Amino acid sequence: MTSTGLLDGKRILVAGVTMDSSIGFATAKVAQEQGATVLISNFGRALGITRRIAKRLPVEPPVLELDVTDPDHLAALPDAVREHVDGLDGVVHSIAYGNPETLLGGKFLDGPWDDVAQALHVSAYSLKALAVATRPLLSPGSSVVGLTFDATVAWPVYDWMGVAKAGLESCARYLARDLGPEGIRVNLVSAGPLKTLAAKAIPGFEDLEALWETKAPLGWDNADHVPTAKAVCALLSDFFPATTGEIVHVDGGFHAMGA
Structure with a gap:
């Protein structure tokens, strides 16, 4: 019997891959291992880094330049994708940014609006922008998956990123509502704290991740991105055909525990 991967024949865009320590990189790797054709993206100064680390994936993928806050980049995205594949079956939104000097590490009451607006644009609105930009490439059965960090409570140091x-x-739920009639699913994966480039930029992040050491019933390895990547790939697959507007927690069970 010939073994098949969970994503055999799928065409996946992973937007927001910078370092090989990122969730996006781990997702691209697992997706390739499961049979997908993968494209990745980044922009600006980070684009050169992305092109270098792309060589570390099992198959070197095309690297697209995409700033999800730039209308011109978004408008050009379908044609850029079609240079490599004739459509997409899945899109991964692995993108977030908040100025650590003004918005994180206990600065909630002082966060200036311009920086807050940028964080909301890059980290929230861009999910809608990316979904709409790739909509012409998506067909019924396609899947959009984003990455979050549990926003139901207030966390130490996370502040405006929370x-x-x-x-x-909330954006994911409304997208699920509006894209559902087209057969496009929209879900999020809520990961526990992981050692990524973004995490290193959060002042006092170690205080946040220390909470998982005693409260996650399955334990939590903050250096292991694979469980999160596997959850993303499962949602990209055909194994969740009737699931949308959902948040899947990959946090060792922390979210379900009390004090």
């Missing part, structure tokens, strides 16, 4: 993630989670 607000941005709450916006992302």
Whole structure:
């Protein structure tokens, strides 16, 4: 019997891959291992880094330049994708940013609006922007998956990024409503704290991740991105055909525990 991967024949865009320590990179790797054809994206100064780390994937993927806050980039995205594949079966939104000097690490009451607006644009609104930009490439059965960090409570040091993630989670529900009639699913994966480039930029992040050491019933390895990547790939697959507007927690069970 010939073994098949969970994503055999799928064409997947993973938007927001910078370092090989990122969730996006881990997702691209697992997706390739499961049979998908993968494209990745980044922009600006990080684009060169992305092109270098793309060589570390099992199959070097095309690297697209995509700033999800740039209308011109979004408008050009379908043609850029079609240079490599004739459509998409899945889109991964692995994108977030908040100025760590003004919005994180206990600065909630002082966060200036311009920086808050940027965080909301990059981290929440861009899910809608990316979904709409790739909509011409998606067909019934396609899947959009984003990454969040539980926004139902207020966390130490996370501050305005928590607000941005709450916006992302609400955005995903409305996208699920509006894209569902086209057969497009929209879901999020809520991961526990992981050692990524973004996490390193959060002042006091170690205080946040320390909470998982004693409260996650399955335990939690903050250096292991694979469980999160596998959940993303499962949602990209055909194994969740009637699931949309959902948030799947990959956090060792932390979210379900009390004090």
